[in-house]
Amino acid sequence: MKYRAEINIMPLKALLDPQGKTITASMKNLGLEEIENVRVGKHINLDVHAGSREEAKEKVNTACKKLLANPIMEYYEFELKEGDVT
């Protein structure tokens, strides 16, 4: 069975996000004063082959912990969908 994982990796809420702050400031120059609290992270899509949803979840967790996210500065969350999603 193939699962599609949609992973978001974001800077921890307790940390400043300089890139987000800069974008928030730039919004003002674009006349978009109504936009605030911009935070920037990564979005990662991947396909994982696994026998069950539980197994797929475990593999994605391993990938996030070992490679994709840096737990000192980031947290991650993901959704799993079944089958080919484009």
Place this chain on the structure above:
Amino acid sequence: MKYRAEINIMPLKALLDPQGKTITASMKNLGLEEIENVRVGKHINLDVHAGSREEAKEKVNTACKKLLANPIMEYYEFELKEGDVT
């Protein structure tokens, strides 16, 4: 009314994603051969004040087009949620 936008900005499907390719290759070294088709983009959260959902949508579209996404290389999609979401 305050809306929270969750924006994903991804490399266009027709384009190679060298960062994603590298991560796919690294998965093998971690013993995660079952993971493939990794693509890496940005995830951006922001709050927008607007009178209506339509207005909020328009503002987020403007922000994406003018500042956040590069349409030559990226496409974007977003979800709007009402109120304070943490």
